[in-house]
Amino acid sequence: MSTSHPTILVVNDDGITAPGIKALMHAMKELGKVVVVAPDSPQSGMGHAITIGSPLRLDKMELYDDIESYSCSGTPVDCVKLAVTKIFKGKKPDLCVSGINHGLNNSINILYSGTMSAAVEGAIESIPSIGFSLDDYTLQADFSHCIKFVKEIAEQVLQNGLPSATLLNVNFPNTHHIKGIKICRQANAKWAEEFDERHDPYKRPYYWLTGVFQVNDKGEDTDVWALENHYASVVPVQFDMTAHHAIPLLNNWKFNT
Amino acid sequence: MSTSHPTILVVNDDGITAPGIKALMHAMKELGKVVVVAPDSPQSGMGHAITIGSPLRLDKMELYDDIESYSCSGTPVDCVKLAVTKIFKGKKPDLCVSGINHGLNNSINILYSGTMSAAVEGAIESIPSIGFSLDDYTLQADFSHCIKFVKEIAEQVLQNGLPSATLLNVNFPNTHHIKGIKICRQANAKWAEEFDERHDPYKRPYYWLTGVFQVNDKGEDTDVWALENHYASVVPVQFDMTAHHAIPLLNNWKFNT
Incomplete structure (x- = not known):
């Protein structure tokens, strides 16, 4: 896995600037060697969306000295797909x-996050x-x-690799006194949605998504706990979403069809 | 879990029509009792995207006799969030x-699918x-x-419930001779992307996402196998994406920071 001068694909969801x-x-x-491929505009909350119904643009930029960079009109996941296919052309980067x-992007936020979905796509x-991600x-x-x-985390991954079909979700607390790194599991939490209802000049209602993050998990082995206690959290993530533990139970169900 | 006349939220990603x-x-x-809340336009490939940067519309429709239905300007996941908050108002439906x-939406397609992401949001x-999903x-x-x-599957879920923090991903082969139901795991597969490069009237390139679905999994316990063999596949799905098996390995990494 280790090479003396690895090629590194850098992506995000907040946009190339x-x-x-x-x-x-x-x-x-x-x-x-760094190659940047990022959305041409903010794409927060885009999750694992891909662009099917319209075509994509990919433009080489001269934004940053000595760094090859491309702006893409699509989602964060589109950026990874285009990078692999059109820029790296099959010779994959050593790291994404x-x-x-x-x-x-701790806990359940991995699902909504364009940043994390781009990393998941890299792992796929x-x-x-x-x-x-940083708490700011x-x-x-x-x-x-x-x-x-x-x-340090990137160097470790370049040296050691990662288990097959996994990636890392790293979150930082917003403090200059980070105590260290904790390997964690994803906390059990959810957003309690509230929609801010307003009315347009024509008296028709519209809704802004807001909400409160609710943590239903007292474990001290979670990313939420680590961040609250001023550690950087590292969660190993997999994209096999099968609930393997539920298979025996479902096999006991009797279907007539 | 079982009630004599359950309330059922129906959503999708292909749009309300x-x-x-x-x-x-x-x-x-x-x-x-059915309540439909669906996007006002097709939202395939939207994954778990949510709408943050712009407000949402939710309009009551008179499309279908005897069925309460709403059209939403957002993503499939937005539809579930709005339904729970603004239509059911905390009294959750018995089934989504x-x-x-x-x-x-078999295998890895669960990540890209707005339909499956709406179901994941229901489980959250x-x-x-x-x-x-149907293979057509x-x-x-x-x-x-x-x-x-x-x-039959919906009735079983209403009767038995599902294990905490899980949902079902059901796919049907495109044949009138379905042999039965198989409980499966998500097959290990991916899309090998190809981007169809074209040029606009101003000679600038643009790209259409296409690709070939590559199955790297010979298991006979997968959804891909079941569908190829004319079974309906049922995969239990979880939204805890932690790769629990990788935690001990990462704990052995030595960090200097």
Whole structure:
């Protein structure tokens, strides 16, 4: 897995001009050859969406000195698919990193996150993949304290590889005093939705999605616990969504058909 | 779990006028009170996307006799969130069914599918949830042979419930001679992307996503095997994406930070 000068694909969901992707590409430049392929506009909350009904654009940019970068009109997952097919052309990168996301992607948020879905797509493509996120949702987020962790985790993955069909979900608390790295499981939590109902000038209602994050998990081995206690959380993630434990139970159901 | 006249939320990703959702709502009408909340336009491939950057519309429709139905401007997952919050208002439905999708959602396709993501969101909301899909991608798809299976599986879920934090992914082969129901795991497979490159009238390139589905799994316990052998496949699905087996390995990594 280890090569002396690895090729590293950098993606995100906040768009190619986001401070988070700049921090990530500069960190990765110290480890190898960086190629950036990112959405041309913010794509937060896009999950694992792909573009089927319309075509995609992929434009080479001259945004960053010494870094090959491309802007894509599609989703974060589209970016990975286009990168693998049209830029790397079958010679896959040694690593795919996504982020650094402006905002946490811990627990169930992995499902909604374009940043994490891009990393999942990297793993589906058999590329060792990591998603990084920081607990700061602003465009002014300061990523400087995350960088040594980002580099160390990326180096470990380049050296050791990852188990087949897995990737890493890494989240950072918003403190300059991170205590260290905790390997975790995804906490059991959900969003309790609230829709802010407003009316347009024609008196018709419309709804803004808001909500409160509810953690129903007291475990001290979760990503939520780690972040609350000022650790960087690392969750190994798989894309086999089979609930294997439920198969014997369902096999006991009697179907007439 | 069982009630004499259950309330059933019907959603999909092909849109509120798709033949697949009509077939599903009519099947469900025989089991209980149906409420339909579906996208106002096709949303295939939207995965678990949610709408953050713009507001949503939710309009009551008079499309179908005796069936309460709403059209939503958002994604399939938005439909479930709006239904739970604004229509059911906390009194959750007894069952959430999604589909019947025009096209398979077996194997890895669960990640890309709006239909399956809506069912996943139902499960996150602690509603027993099932996604249904047929191996026919056309608008003219004939769902008649699926209906007895759809009803029987839905009845079993209403009677027995499902294990906590799981849902069902049900796929039907495109044959009128379905041999029966197989409980399966998600096959190990992926899309080998090909992008069809074209040029616009201004000579600029654009790309259409296409691809070939590659199955790297010879197991006879997978959904791909079941469908190829003319069975309806039922995969129990979980939304805990933690690769629990990888935690001990990662705990052996030595971090300097």
